[in-house]
Amino acid sequence: MPGELEKLKIQAYTEADYSGSVLSEFHAYVNPSELTLAYEMEYDSAQGSGTTGSRMEFKQVKPGDLSLSFFIDGTGANGNLVDVQEQVEAFKSTTGYNGDIHRPNYLIVAWGTMEVRRCILKSASVAYKLFRPSGEPLRAVISATFTDNSDDETRVAEAQDQSPDLTHQRIFRSGDSLPMLCHQIYGNASYYPQVARINGLSSFRNIAPGTRLVFPPLEKT
Structure with missing residues (x-):
C-alpha cells in the first residue's frame, strides 16, 4: 500500500533453483538499522623455493556474506504486541534446518531497493534482553549472517565480468x-x-x- 513502511523479508524455498512456491516467510518486526555486505577475494600465493616474495594470482571471488540484526519487542511499547518466542521460532523455521530436504532452506532476502539476495543461513545467535518475572522473554535481538547461494552464471552476470x-x-x-x-x-x-x-x-x-x-x-x- 502507498505510504506503508516496507519490511525486510526472508522467503524460504526447498529447491536449489528457487523454483516452486514459497515454503515460509519471515518479516522483520523492526527494520535493521545496519546491514553489512562482506566480500572476499581468493588468491594463490604459492612461491618458488628460495624466493622472498610471491605473486598473488587471482583465483576467484568467494561467495559474499550478508550480516544484519533483527530486533523483536514484546512489550507492546509501539502499539504492536507480539510474542517474542513465537517470532524467534518463526525465524528459525524459515531460515534453519529442514528435515524434508535434509539441509537448511534456500533463502531469498529482500528489502526495498536492496539487491535481492539468494542465500543460505551461515550463522545466527539470539540475545534475550528483557524478561517478565516468570522468565518469559520480552525483547530479543537476532544476529544473523547469510552467505551467497547464487549459481555461477548469476554471480558472473552480477559481477559484469568481461x-x-x-x-x-x-x-x-x-x-x-x-x-x-x-x-x-x-x-x-x-x-x-x-x-x-x-x-x-x-x-x-x-x-x-x-x-x-x-x-x-x-x-x-
Whole structure:
C-alpha cells in the first residue's frame, strides 16, 4: 500500500533453483538499522623455493556474506504486541534446518531497493534482553549472517565480468551486431561465424531483438 513502511523479508524455498512456491516467510518486526555486505577475494600465493616474495594470482571471488540484526519487542511499547518466542521460532523455521530436504532452506532476502539476495543461513545467535518475572522473554535481538547461494552464471552476470575466458550471455538489442558484440567480449570481431554457429543462427545479419546469445570462452570457439 502507498505510504506503508516496507519490511525486510526472508522467503524460504526447498529447491536449489528457487523454483516452486514459497515454503515460509519471515518479516522483520523492526527494520535493521545496519546491514553489512562482506566480500572476499581468493588468491594463490604459492612461491618458488628460495624466493622472498610471491605473486598473488587471482583465483576467484568467494561467495559474499550478508550480516544484519533483527530486533523483536514484546512489550507492546509501539502499539504492536507480539510474542517474542513465537517470532524467534518463526525465524528459525524459515531460515534453519529442514528435515524434508535434509539441509537448511534456500533463502531469498529482500528489502526495498536492496539487491535481492539468494542465500543460505551461515550463522545466527539470539540475545534475550528483557524478561517478565516468570522468565518469559520480552525483547530479543537476532544476529544473523547469510552467505551467497547464487549459481555461477548469476554471480558472473552480477559481477559484469568481461573476461574472454568466461562464458557470457547477451540479449541482442536493436542496433547491435554480432561482430560488434564479439569485439566487445573477445576483442576480435572475426569470431562472429563461430558464435553464430554455436547459437544456431542461420544468418548473423537478421537477429531478432530480444534473442539471447551465448558467447563461450575463446578456447571453445
